[in-house]
Amino acid sequence: MKSLTWPTILEGIFFKKNLSEAEQFTLVFKEYQSLVRSVIFQISGDYALNDLSQEAFVRIWKGFPKFRNESEVTSWIYRISVNVALDHLRENKRKPVDYEYDFSTHIADGPTLEDELVQRQSVQKSLSTLSDEHRAVVVLALIHERPLSEVAHILDVSEGTVKSRLFYAKEQLRQSLRKETL
Amino acid sequence: MSLLNDSELKNLLKKHQPHAPDAPENLLNTILYRMGLEKRQNNYRSTWILMASGLASCVLVFTLMDRQFASQFNSASNSIAPSVAMTAMLEEEDESESDLNSPSLNIGEAYLSLVSR
Numbered sequence: 001m002k003s004l005t006w007p008t009i010l011e012g013i014f015f016k017k018n019l020s021e022a023e024q025f026t027l028v029f030k031e032y033q034s035l036v037r038s039v040i041f042q043i044s045g046d047y048a049l050n051d052l053s054q055e056a057f058v059r060i061w062k063g064f065p066k067f068r069n070e071s072e073v074t075s076w077i078y079r080i081s082v083n084v085a086l087d088h089l090r091e092n093k094r095k096p097v098d099y100e101y102d103f104s105t106h107i108a109d110g111p112t113l114e115d116e117l118v119q120r121q122s123v124q125k126s127l128s129t130l131s132d133e134h135r136a137v138v139v140l141a142l143i144h145e146r147p148l149s150e151v152a153h154i155l156d157v158s159e160g161t162v163k164s165r166l167f168y169a170k171e172q173l174r175q176s177l178r179k180e181t182l
Numbered sequence: 183m184s185l186l187n188d189s190e191l192k193n194l195l196k197k198h199q200p201h202a203p204d205a206p207e208n209l210l211n212t213i214l215y216r217m218g219l220e221k222r223q224n225n226y227r228s229t230w231i232l233m234a235s236g237l238a239s240c241v242l243v244f245t246l247m248d249r250q251f252a253s254q255f256n257s258a259s260n261s262i263a264p265s266v267a268m269t270a271m272l273e274e275e276d277e278s279e280s281d282l283n284s285p286s287l288n289i290g291e292a293y294l295s296l297v298s299r
Contacts, residue, residue, distance in 0.1 A: 020219075021219050022214050022219040025213075025214060025217070025219055026210060026214075029210050029213065033205055033209075037202040037205060038201075038202050040202070041200060041201075041202035041203075042199065042200050042202075049202060049203070050205070050206060050209055053205065053209065053213075054209070054212065054213050054216060057213050058213065058216065058217055061217060099200040119194070119198060120198040123194055123195060123197075123198035123199075124198060124200050127195070127200070138195065142191070142192045142195050142196070143195055143196055143199045170188065170191060173191060173195075174185045174186055174191060175185075177186065177191075177194070178185060
């Protein structure tokens with residue numbers, strides 16, 4: 001996803017004089033809904049995704065006037081999405097993360113289809129066994145490929161903490177995937 | 183199976199990352215409504231629509247009532263004159279008959295006949 005700075009957003013959306021608030025919000029929603037839903041889903045799992053997306057966009061919209069140009073808008077939106085997901089997981093500790101393994105998309109047809117499905121199930125199951133904080137680091141650093149400094153800013157922790165969590169999460173994923181494929 | 187190196191692990195995660203299901207069509211409207219953005223617009227719009235439809239209904243009802251009343255009045259005024267005249271004639275006839283057959287007259291006659299005797 002392209003990285004937009006705050007002034008770009010302002011010029012692109014909020015300075016369009018003819019747009020109503022609803023139209024401005026619609027543009028923001030269309031620009032970022034894929035990112036927001038993806039991050040929330042990957043950290044929190046399937047359930048309550050739509051409610052959490054709603055919550056994230058309400059926070060984004062309400063936070064726009066207070067947003068200071070200290071970071072990129074994308075990074076700020078990541079931060080809100082991650083916080084919404086983690087807050088929700090903290091409030092609902094009993095419910096485990098469940099991705100309801102998606103076998104329908106992004107798998108090429110062919111003789112290896114069954115292997116691919118098994119592998120997908122293993123990867124997603126391994127990801128769901130990580131702690132919430134470790135899963136958040138994996139999602140941001142490995143799946144979304146954000147730099148560690150940005151991950152640290154998004155999670156509001158030091159870069160050293162991010163490195164440590166990432167190291168531990170990778171080890172756990174390796175072991176889990178090895179176990180799954182044995 | 184040997185342990186995956188960093189690059190292999192990252193590729194595997196990216197390849198098989200969980201994909202969020204598509205957003206329902208009404209999600210945007212739900213959020214707009216929740217934040218009061220769509221609500222306000224809808225309120226203004228629905229108020230105008232309500233007022234216009236109310237006004238149109240009133241005009242329609244009054245027009246229909248006016249036509250109905252006019253037609254009823256016309257038919258009533260056409261039929262009222264003969265019926266009134268007929269009623270008056272019948273009442274007059276009744277009165278003349280009732281004068282002759284009234285009990286007071288009969289009593290008077292009986293009295294006179296007794297006195298004459």
